[in-house]
Amino acid sequence: MTYLFIVNPVAGRNNGKKAIAFINQVMGNRGLNYNIIVTEKPGDAKLLAEEAALTSVDVIVAVGGDGTVNEVFNGMINSNKILGIVPAGTGNDLARALHLPLSMDKAVEFIISENYLNVDVGKLNGQLFLNIASIGLDAVIAEEANKIKRFISSKYSYVLALLKGLIIFKSKKIKIRIDEIEIEKDVMLVAICNAICYGGGMKIAPNAKVNDGLFDICIVNKMSKLKLLYLFPTIFKGEHIKFKEVEIFRGQFVEIKSEENLSINVDGEVINHNPIEFKIINEAIKVIGKLSE
Numbered sequence: 001m002t003y004l005f006i007v008n009p010v011a012g013r014n015n016g017k018k019a020i021a022f023i024n025q026v027m028g029n030r031g032l033n034y035n036i037i038v039t040e041k042p043g044d045a046k047l048l049a050e051e052a053a054l055t056s057v058d059v060i061v062a063v064g065g066d067g068t069v070n071e072v073f074n075g076m077i078n079s080n081k082i083l084g085i086v087p088a089g090t091g092n093d094l095a096r097a098l099h100l101p102l103s104m105d106k107a108v109e110f111i112i113s114e115n116y117l118n119v120d121v122g123k124l125n126g127q128l129f130l131n132i133a134s135i136g137l138d139a140v141i142a143e144e145a146n147k148i149k150r151f152i153s154s155k156y157s158y159v160l161a162l163l164k165g166l167i168i169f170k171s172k173k174i175k176i177r178i179d180e181i182e183i184e185k186d187v188m189l190v191a192i193c194n195a196i197c198y199g200g201g202m203k204i205a206p207n208a209k210v211n212d213g214l215f216d217i218c219i220v221n222k223m224s225k226l227k228l229l230y231l232f233p234t235i236f237k238g239e240h241i242k243f244k245e246v247e248i249f250r251g252q253f254v255e256i257k258s259e260e261n262l263s264i265n266v267d268g269e270v271i272n273h274n275p276i277e278f279k280i281i282n283e284a285i286k287v288i289g290k291l292s293e
């Protein structure tokens with residue numbers, strides 16, 4: 001097996017560069033065939049993964065947070081390479097969903113453990129994503145979190161972003177089709193989930209499975225902001241699904257339309273589309289990870 005580590009040195013407020021010593025220690029001590037490349041700017045990780053996909057390397061490892069994983073994944077998706085993750089970011093939600101060790105040294109060791117999963121991939125109007133796409137309050141929070149986490153690391157940046165998002169957000173009227181069912185809703189948020197969590201461990205779809213060929217769709221219907229504030233902390237344990245305003249659906253295809261502007265948070269990046277179509281592609285990529293602890 002040959003490995004390429006693509007390191008984002010600034011992920012997790014410069015946590016990424018600390019991974020290099022762990023990689024050299026674990027891989028070097030075992031005499032394994034590996035290489036490390038450090039990114040210099042946003043976009044590099046995608047280009048490096050694209051180039052690596054054309055070589056004989058077997059495993060391409062994203063060392064960083066969810067943004068880095070997203071770039072590496074998009075660069076290599078059309079190849080038969082294996083994706084590895086060493087979580088060095090702020091949220092590390094994919095690493096959590098794949099039950100990877102969150103400490104970097106253990107995560108590097110896990111890379112060579114040969115635990116592989118065939119993982120589904122989501123498609124949003126042609127754009128591919130591995131974790132979660134969401135509209136509504138989430139998109140506002142993601143935008144705010146991207147600003148705040150330049151100054152504050154850890155999940156508290158998302159909590160602060162939520163508080164600000166709550167103040168400025170209004171519910172959205174949408175039409176949503178899930179496979180054959182079409183419904184009209186007034187929503188706080190809709191999350192289209194391949195994996196279970198986002199925002200640094202918020203289990204928005206606690207029963208989602210990354211290889212079942214289905215999205216878990218979490219709809220939080222309109223509620224008072226006070227109640228939403230009460231619901232919010234329960235998401236960390238996935239207990240929000242007990243609230244009557246929260247509905248979970250499963251499906252392979254989702255379409256969302258609205259007369260209002262629709263910002264979408266796709267694995268931390270905020271984009272605009274309306275209408276939005278989501279499709280799941282079953283077991284489209286091989287990823288190092290486990291289905292449970």
Ligand SMILES: Nc1ncnc2c1ncn2[C@@H]1O[C@H](COP(=O)(O)OP(=O)(O)OP(=O)(O)O)[C@@H](O)[C@H]1O
Nearest residue numbers: 012039040041042064065066067068089090091092
């Ligand atoms: N060398 C670099 N200098 C500056 N920015 C970079 C560099 N390499 C990558 N980036 C950008 O850094 C951004 C943040 O990276 P990433 O998302 O991996 O970490 P994070 O934001 O700390 O973690 P998370 O997404 O898990 O919360 C990404 O948008 C990526 O494009």
